[in-house]
Amino acid sequence: MVANWRQQTSVECQADFDDLLDVGIDIAAERLSQNWGLDPIAVLNDRDGGRRVVSAVQSDSDEYSSSASPLKDRLVDGVRAEADGLRSVAIVSNVVVDGATKPRLEILLEHREYALQILVPYDMPDPQTFDLGPMKAAKGTPLVWA
DSSP states (O other), rough: GGGGGHHOHHHHHHHHHHHHHHHHHHHHHHHHHHHHHOEEEEEETTTTTTTEEEEEOOOOGGEEEGGSSSHHHHHHHHHHHHHTGHHHHHHHEEEOTTSSSOOOEEEEEEETTTTEEEEEEEEETTEEEEEEOEEEEOOOOSOOOO
């Protein structure tokens, strides 16, 4: 049950998730308003307390990939390769949910001890307006520390 994820995690994990969610939404809003698109990005919290934002570079082979999200897959692979030096991550992407009328931000939050998936519908009637709908959370599948 997602409602008790805070009871199952450390104070460090909770603080990281709260912060990563805010940062992930801010970066997504900025990139969507500037580019009208969002390639997947990752926000990495290093073990030593540093923070970085990384993305995968699109390649010609992406159009031949069997994956629906080759950029996201490559990004996750790159983050996984750095897992030993990381404390927590957020992987932020734009997703389309079947039957939904609005696009969603998917924010995959992962700490060494827990994974959480957040879906946030949004609307951008113009470049200056980024309206968020109600968030939905579910226990996530670990991608980095699987």
